[in-house]
Amino acid sequence: xxxxxxxxxxxxxxxxxxxxxxxxxxxxxxxxxxxxxxxxxxxxxxxxxxxxxxxxxxxxxxxxxxxxxxxxxxxxxxxxxxxxxxxxxxxxxxxxxxxxxxxxxxxxxxxxxxxxxx
Amino acid sequence: xxxxxxxxxxxxxxxxxxxxxxxxxxxxxxxxxxxxxxxxxxxxxxxxxxxxxxxxxxxxxxxxxxxxxxxxxxxxxxxxxxxxxxxxxxxxxxxxxxxxxxxxxxxxxx
Numbered sequence: 001x002x003x004x005x006x007x008x009x010x011x012x013x014x015x016x017x018x019x020x021x022x023x024x025x026x027x028x029x030x031x032x033x034x035x036x037x038x039x040x041x042x043x044x045x046x047x048x049x050x051x052x053x054x055x056x057x058x059x060x061x062x063x064x065x066x067x068x069x070x071x072x073x074x075x076x077x078x079x080x081x082x083x084x085x086x087x088x089x090x091x092x093x094x095x096x097x098x099x100x101x102x103x104x105x106x107x108x109x110x111x112x113x114x115x116x117x118x
Numbered sequence: 119x120x121x122x123x124x125x126x127x128x129x130x131x132x133x134x135x136x137x138x139x140x141x142x143x144x145x146x147x148x149x150x151x152x153x154x155x156x157x158x159x160x161x162x163x164x165x166x167x168x169x170x171x172x173x174x175x176x177x178x179x180x181x182x183x184x185x186x187x188x189x190x191x192x193x194x195x196x197x198x199x200x201x202x203x204x205x206x207x208x209x210x211x212x213x214x215x216x217x218x219x220x221x222x223x224x225x226x227x228x
Contacts, residue, residue, distance in 0.1 A: 104169025
């Protein structure tokens with residue numbers, strides 16, 4: 001069973017960028033996709049976007065278009081989510097999970113807390 | 119405002135059954151069988167409980183079941199146990215927004 005391990009917590013200033021990583025324990029991503037979901041404190045889940053490493057293709061929620069970039073490096077089985085021009089409303093736990101737009105997401109990474117504060 | 123509508127809270131006694139609804143539209147739940155359900159305990163990552171409306175991943179108890187009628191999907195938990203107390207989220211593929219989540223339902227086991 002593949003496991004997803006994410007990078008550690010980040011504290012960022014408004015206007016800056018953050019790049020969160022998600023490493024799969026398996027030797028390769030294979031044909032599966034990875035999805036990023038965020039959860040603001042005390043709030044529900046929100047889809048950010050996803051990537052299919054085999055094809056190098058990504059898609060994003062309209063809300064984040066132009067501010068987010070999701071990539072994957074099959075050689076290191078690591079996916080990345082970079083969010084630019086951070087604002088306080090971006091303070092949230094960011095999760096990666098295996099699965100495409102159509103699939104159930106399983107498993108999930110442990111989450112990375114991103115705090116945006118001046 | 120979430121794209122899928124769930125009740126904010128439900129409760130049930132030990133051993134009883136409860137059902138959590140998830141109402142969408144013909145652009146998501148109504149037109150696609152790509153509904154999934156997640157369980158989240160405080161401070162933990164979500165866990166997949168149901169996918170494709172009604173299928174359980176390996177290792178998930180058969181006390182959890184899913185169904186769909188029209189634009190509404192449902193998660194039923196039978197034989198409630200204390201460890202079922204958690205937040206539950208539904209999710210669906212959407213032809214408009216790709217993937218949408220419900221606002222979440224807090225389950226309290228009495």
